[in-house]
Amino acid sequence: MENKQTKIKVALLINEYFGAVKTGYGGYGFLAKRLVAKYLPSDDLQVDVLLKTTSRNFGILAKKHIVDGINVYEIPKKQWATKQFLKKQNYDVYLSIEVTFILPLKLEPDQRKKLLFWIQDPRPQTDWEEIHTVQLYPEPSYYDQALYDYIHQLYKQDRVKFISQGYFLNEKAKELYRLNEDVNIQYLPNPIEINKDFNLNTYEKKDMIIFLGRIESVKRGWLFAEIAKQCPEYEFYMLGQSFHDTAKNAEIMAKYKDIPNLYFAGHVDGEEKEQFLKDAKILVNTSIHEALPVSFLEALSYGTLLVSNQNPENLTEKFGVYTGQVLGDGFDAIERYVEGIHFLMKNDEIRKTLARQGINYIKEIHNIPKFVKDMREILFDLAGCK
Numbered sequence: 001m002e003n004k005q006t007k008i009k010v011a012l013l014i015n016e017y018f019g020a021v022k023t024g025y026g027g028y029g030f031l032a033k034r035l036v037a038k039y040l041p042s043d044d045l046q047v048d049v050l051l052k053t054t055s056r057n058f059g060i061l062a063k064k065h066i067v068d069g070i071n072v073y074e075i076p077k078k079q080w081a082t083k084q085f086l087k088k089q090n091y092d093v094y095l096s097i098e099v100t101f102i103l104p105l106k107l108e109p110d111q112r113k114k115l116l117f118w119i120q121d122p123r124p125q126t127d128w129e130e131i132h133t134v135q136l137y138p139e140p141s142y143y144d145q146a147l148y149d150y151i152h153q154l155y156k157q158d159r160v161k162f163i164s165q166g167y168f169l170n171e172k173a174k175e176l177y178r179l180n181e182d183v184n185i186q187y188l189p190n191p192i193e194i195n196k197d198f199n200l201n202t203y204e205k206k207d208m209i210i211f212l213g214r215i216e217s218v219k220r221g222w223l224f225a226e227i228a229k230q231c232p233e234y235e236f237y238m239l240g241q242s243f244h245d246t247a248k249n250a251e252i253m254a255k256y257k258d259i260p261n262l263y264f265a266g267h268v269d270g271e272e273k274e275q276f277l278k279d280a281k282i283l284v285n286t287s288i289h290e291a292l293p294v295s296f297l298e299a300l301s302y303g304t305l306l307v308s309n310q311n312p313e314n315l316t317e318k319f320g321v322y323t324g325q326v327l328g329d330g331f332d333a334i335e336r337y338v339e340g341i342h343f344l345m346k347n348d349e350i351r352k353t354l355a356r357q358g359i360n361y362i363k364e365i366h367n368i369p370k371f372v373k374d375m376r377e378i379l380f381d382l383a384g385c386k
Contacts, residue, residue, distance in 0.1 A: 008383045009046045011091040012036060015100040017049060020067045021074065024243045025267060026214065027294050028097045028120065035191050036095070037070045039372050045379065048089070050104050053077050061085075075104055082107045092383035098122070099147055106150070114382045115154060119164035119185065121291035122172040131218060131289050133327040137248055139217040139288075152178045161382055163188040166292045166313050186378070191371035192297045192362055195274070200303040200355055203278060209341060210280040210304070211238045212273075212295040213287070215249050223286035223330045223337070225256035230338045232261050234345065239276060241267045277302040281351065282320070282344055284337060285310055286330060301362040303355030307340040309333070319358040320344065 016023035018033040032049065041047050049072040053063065062085045063074040076082050087109045094105050094113065098120040105115055123131075123143065131139050154160040155177060162185045164170055170185050179185075209231075211224040221238060228236035236259075242249040256262060268276060283299035285308035292312040299306065306320030309330075316322040321340030326333040344351045 007044050007046060008092040008380060008385055009048065009089065010040070010379055011089070011094045011104065012047055012049045013094060013096040013101045013104060014049060015052060017051060017067065017072060021051060021065055021072055023051065025241075026243075028100060030294055031120075031190060032097055033067070034193075035368070035371075036097075036375075038068070039191070039368055040375060040379075041070070042376075045376065047095075048073060048091070050075055050101065052101055052103075079107055083109060092385075093379055095379070099151060102147060102150060105154075111159075113159075115160045116378060116382055117151065117160050117162050118188070119162060119166075119169050119173045120190075122169060122176045123289070124172055124175045126175075127172070127289060130327060134217055134220065134288050134329055136222065136329045137217040137245075137252060148176050148178075155179060155183075161378065162186070163378065165190045168313055169291060186374075188371070188374055188378075189366050190292070190294060190297060191368045192294070192301050192366045194301050194363055194367060198278065198302060200352070200359060205281050205303075206235070206279045207233070207345065208235045208237060208276075208280045209282045209284055210276055210299075211236070211240065211284055211286070212276075212299070213240050213285070213293065215240050215242045215253065216244060217249075218287055218289055220286045220288055220330055221249075222252055222256070223334065224284055225253065225259060225262055226331065226334050227284060227286075227337045227341070228256075228259050228262040230334060231341055234261065234341070236262045237265050237276060237280075238262065239265050239268045239273065273298075274302075277304055280304045282307055282341060284308065284341070286326075286337070288327070288330075297362060297366055300358035301366075303352075303359050305344055305351060305354055305358065307337055307344070309336075315361075319354050319361070 012032055014028060014032045016026055016029040018029035019025050023029060037047050049070060051074050053074040060076055060078055060081045062076055065072040086104060086107060094115045096115060097118050128141050128143055164185050164187060213219050215221045224238060277298055283304050283306055287310060290310040296306060296315060300319055306316045308316045309323045309326035311317055311322045321343055323336035323340060
């Protein structure tokens with residue numbers, strides 16, 4: 001597709017934008033708002049964010065917001081209106097963080113335009129089978145075969161380029177989207193803002209352990225509370241809040257409110273979150289399912305080690321303690337987390353060595369300059385502007 005424009009326009013498809021436009025605070029939204037839309041735009045590359053319409057009486061015109069200098073559009077509810085909007089905008093290429101909001105691409109007037117599909121957390125049925133072993137509070141399934149078939153269709157039409165935040169996710173993506181075994185999936189890890197002023201050798205961390213994420217079924221926050229009860233000598237901080245089924249989550253967590261060494265900080269961001277990451281020695285993750293969460297990368301960037309039943313890219317084994325798989329509600333595995341915490345807390349030299357190695361890993365693999373360079377090259381190529 002010939003393109004003589006000196007500036008390309010990228011449409012970022014996402015279903016939430018990290019609190020902006022009354023959306024939630026999930027990992028995809030964080031990646032979209034705090035990293036993609038913050039670092040990619042330049043004199044020759046424009047990023048617009050396309051969201052589902054949240055306004056009740058809004059159906060004909062796209063509703064425009066400007067968030068941190070970025071155009072954020074709520075797409076019209078009427079499909080013919082969306083087609084007119086897209087024709088006017090004339091985007092050169094689409095970027096989707098996993099498959100959360102694909103509709104605008106279906107309505108794009110020029111069906112030659114391509115999609116850059118960033119694999120983040122593909123969930124085939126086998127993953128949902130594991131997730132549904134949780135009985136205390138089951139996670140609703142959003143498995144959507146029609147949506148996955150559409151990605152397969154684009155793949156067969158040579159209209160989609162796959163990139164992946166982790167090698168271990170590629171086989172899941174092949175299964176979910178029915179890709180050929182030899183499909184080209186380029187490794188493009190999630191970037192992290194690295195605090196260059198943080199010095200692990202001089203900063204004195206506290207005997208603090210944190211949980212960082214949404215307090216919802218899939219995260220099994222109740223296990224973090226149970227672990228805190230078993231480790232009264234350490235301070236435990238739960239950082240996050242519920243966004244779905246808030247009442248049910250509050251009911252489950254209510255019985256843990258009186259644990260003296262457990263603190264519920266709610267949603268934290270900016271300098272407040274950064275302070276917790278600096279101070280903590282360990283991040284505990286108890287999720288029944290994860291891909292490679294941004295929280296792991298953020299923690300490691302501050303030398304905060306991992307204790308988890310998830311081991312994406314073998315990072316937990318390398319920079320902490322992997323408990324092994326923990327299915328169901330997880331109450332029978334609490335001692336495994338406790339043992340991991342005690343090992344790291346009581347072997348300070350080992351902890352410090354692993355912490356230094358974790359920081360170096362993040363600086364090498366997940367730095368922003370490399371992300372910007374690689375992402376720009378791919379987007380310009382897909383837009384026909386090499």
